[in-house]
Amino acid sequence: MLIAPRKPIGPEWRTIMGAQFLFAPIDRLMMRRARRAAIKKLRDSGRDAPAEADSDADPAAQLEELGDALSEALIMEGLQDWRDVSVQRVDNDGNPILTDDNQPIFDPLPFTPDNLAIVLSDVVTFDAIDGDYVMPFAARERAKNGFAASPIGTGEAVTPAANTASSRVTAKPKGAAKPARTGSKKPRPPKRKMSGRS
Numbered sequence: 486m487l488i489a490p491r492k493p494i495g496p497e498w499r500t501i502m503g504a505q506f507l508f509a510p511i512d513r514l515m516m517r518r519a520r521r522a523a524i525k526k527l528r529d530s531g532r533d534a535p536a537e538a539d540s541d542a543d544p545a546a547q548l549e550e551l552g553d554a555l556s557e558a559l560i561m562e563g564l565q566d567w568r569d570v571s572v573q574r575v576d577n578d579g580n581p582i583l584t585d586d587n588q589p590i591f592d593p594l595p596f597t598p599d600n601l602a603i604v605l606s607d608v609v610t611f612d613a614i615d616g617d618y619v620m621p622f623a624a625r626e627r628a629k630n631g632f633a634a635s636p637i638g639t640g641e642a643v644t645p646a647a648n649t650a651s652s653r654v655t656a657k658p659k660g661a662a663k664p665a666r667t668g669s670k671k672p673r674p675p676k677r678k679m680s681g682r683s
Contacts, residue, residue: 496565497672501617502610505568511622517564522561523554556619557605563618564601 496509509515527550547651571591574582581589592602 487661488536488597495563499617504570506564506614506618507566508618509563509565511559511563511619515559519555519558519562526554526558527551553611557611559619559622560605560611561598562612567596568603570600572598577603603677616642 494510495506498505498507500506570593572591572594576582576588583589594604605614
């Protein structure tokens with residue numbers, strides 16, 4: 486029986502770090518476009534995607550870098566608007582401008598792709614948005630198909646079931662069981678013919 490996937494719901498507002506973000510639902514087409522964008526970004530920055538990288542490089546670091554680039558591409562495409570995102574007001578030298586009682590002044594930051602890139606350049610903010618938007622999608626996909634790689638590189642599809650032996654059986658020492666009887670090795674004497682006389 487073929488089961489058609491449900492149509493994704495529309496964009497939804499999420500509260501992250503006290504601000505409101507409007508996200509489109511992630512779908513497979515979006516994921517493909519984000520993968521291409523992430524690989525292009527790594528290439529343009531002079532780095533290769535993990536599959537093409539130097540064998541001496543650390544694979545875990547490469548995968549983490551590709552994962553961050555993929556998350557950033559998904560956020561850049563999926564985030565459609567925000568509310569209550571502000572930037573601290575600074576002077577021409579980059580020093581914060583404070584009120585008379587030494588409180589920082591914040592100005593609303595309009596939603597634009599350039600401003601989004603600035604917001605995502607902050608590690609804490611990036612991790613918070615990634616954890617709320619991208620990571621739940623990735624976890625659902627792994628749970629749904631059962632073939633995604635686990636953190637140690639073995640997917641559920643190739644993990645032995647609970648009743649599968651995990652170690653080989655060792656042979657019992659000699660003498661523990663008697664050999665099976667296979668029959669006599671000596672030929673039996675032929676039966677004597679009766680002479681017919683009583």
